[in-house]
Amino acid sequence: KIFNANGIALLNNYDLKNILLYKSFGIKKIIILGNSNIFARLMYFIKAYLIIRSFKNMDEFLKFNINNVEIGKSVYDHYLRFSGVGTTNEFKREFYSNLSKCLLVYYQINKYFKKYNIIASVQSEKQFIPGSIIFQSALINGANVYSRTGPHNKFAVKKYSNVNERYANRGCYSKKLIDLVVNNISKEAIQIGGEIIKKRFEGVSGYHANVEIYLLPESVMDSFAKGKKTGKDDKKNIIKEDLCKRLGWSPDSSIGVIFSSDLTDGVFDQSWALFRDRLTWLRESLHEIKKINNMNWLVKPHPNDEKNNVITNTLSECEKICSNHDHVKIFPDDIAIGSIPKIIDVGVTQRGSAASEYPCFGIPTIIAGETICSGLGYTIEPQSKAEYFFQLQNAKKLEKLNNHQIELAKTYIFIHHDLTRISANIMENRTKYIDERIFWTGMIKLLDQYKYEEDLLLKMMKIQELNNDMYTIDYRRIKKINLENVLTKLSEEQNP
Numbered sequence: 001k002i003f004n005a006n007g008i009a010l011l012n013n014y015d016l017k018n019i020l021l022y023k024s025f026g027i028k029k030i031i032i033l034g035n036s037n038i039f040a041r042l043m044y045f046i047k048a049y050l051i052i053r054s055f056k057n058m059d060e061f062l063k064f065n066i067n068n069v070e071i072g073k074s075v076y077d078h079y080l081r082f083s084g085v086g087t088t089n090e091f092k093r094e095f096y097s098n099l100s101k102c103l104l105v106y107y108q109i110n111k112y113f114k115k116y117n118i119i120a121s122v123q124s125e126k127q128f129i130p131g132s133i134i135f136q137s138a139l140i141n142g143a144n145v146y147s148r149t150g151p152h153n154k155f156a157v158k159k160y161s162n163v164n165e166r167y168a169n170r171g172c173y174s175k176k177l178i179d180l181v182v183n184n185i186s187k188e189a190i191q192i193g194g195e196i197i198k199k200r201f202e203g204v205s206g207y208h209a210n211v212e213i214y215l216l217p218e219s220v221m222d223s224f225a226k227g228k229k230t231g232k233d234d235k236k237n238i239i240k241e242d243l244c245k246r247l248g249w250s251p252d253s254s255i256g257v258i259f260s261s262d263l264t265d266g267v268f269d270q271s272w273a274l275f276r277d278r279l280t281w282l283r284e285s286l287h288e289i290k291k292i293n294n295m296n297w298l299v300k301p302h303p304n305d306e307k308n309n310v311i312t313n314t315l316s317e318c319e320k321i322c323s324n325h326d327h328v329k330i331f332p333d334d335i336a337i338g339s340i341p342k343i344i345d346v347g348v349t350q351r352g353s354a355a356s357e358y359p360c361f362g363i364p365t366i367i368a369g370e371t372i373c374s375g376l377g378y379t380i381e382p383q384s385k386a387e388y389f390f391q392l393q394n395a396k397k398l399e400k401l402n403n404h405q406i407e408l409a410k411t412y413i414f415i416h417h418d419l420t421r422i423s424a425n426i427m428e429n430r431t432k433y434i435d436e437r438i439f440w441t442g443m444i445k446l447l448d449q450y451k452y453e454e455d456l457l458l459k460m461m462k463i464q465e466l467n468n469d470m471y472t473i474d475y476r477r478i479k480k481i482n483l484e485n486v487l488t489k490l491s492e493e494q495n496p
Helices: 016-024 038-053 071-083 093-115 131-140 175-201 209-214 240-247 278-289 314-322 337-343 354-361 385-393 403-419 436-449 456-467 484-494
Strands: 008-011 029-032 120-122 144-149 154-160 255-259 296-300 328-330 346-349 365-367
Touching (some): 038 093, 093 131, 175 403, 240 337, 278 314, 354 403, 365 385
Parallel strands (some): 255 296, 296 328
């Protein structure tokens, strides 16, 4: 509708259900990427074998690219995610099969870019195979890529236009957008952002960070421990003195927390990082903090350690590296999230949501790679490993954030969880775990009730495209901006 263009659907493999779904939206041309004969697959496997054998080590392989499409990183990223291994220096057999798939997709998709006048690519997934290859190829061939950020039925669309943005996190907003909010609705943004973070840490239903990111019911997110449900009511609010008594620590000592990141899911989904992958970051951080005994340290596992069934998790790494160091402990899993800001003095993460959350309470947070809120002035962002370790060594000296930094942090929360969450009135409200019959019944109802002229997401996306903005936002919220002319123009386009 926005581009007045015909659509082409890409499928990884033949899937009749998806084919019928695409055709129901008027998409006639459907391309099956995995549709190649055995001789082609054998040829690409041999090529993959020869390519891998030409590299001396993994670090060299990670630099492998074809015409600026970074193939090596795509293969490595895919292997970590689907093997559950957080880091590797070995070329396992999956590397050969993954690389052969990458080569097949790369040459197929570039053939289609030459054959058709493709002006845009719509992708929910921009990582792994084939997503990362299609994503990079689209940008290199001059097509914009539109990718969803946020929950399935209330989200924004990020527009990528430059291949140099390939690893930019979808949650990183431009300075243009931040300034727009600060200069126009700063008071409202701070108030709403503060309320969102308050409710999240009070455990109010619907405000859990992982519910949005992983599309899981809150009851499931509250318990990944081997099928045993640990509801939020079982979590305890605790003060620092009680925690220290429980752990055998002095309440006078500062407490830092290593917030572990997802160890295997999209390890290159950030434009910069000090370590090759997140497990390497975790290991080196643990080795460092075990030497820093002028304060105490808690290590908090990421929920996806168990959800993704990773081979090596945060708990096992901490036990292996820090078991004989009393000033380093695993964060007790029965403590309510609302207690954390009251008991800790500094946070550390590689790219987790902790970087955007704890600064709202004035807690300084050290990051080891791009996070969703990097570059906004309230996170501590070392530029090298040496500087990162220096910050850890001096974490005890870090002061609370000032009011301006706290307000910026709350403004980001407002943008990320409110301003860029546009309701999609054609999507069923669901979780990842669904009854397909109920889901499709609900979708049919929504389609029967759908009114084109009331589609808010479509209206906001049209304004986004007219403004050439990177993100969809609810433009109605920017009170001091006169949208009358833009809305009139859109109305004329809809009713020529």
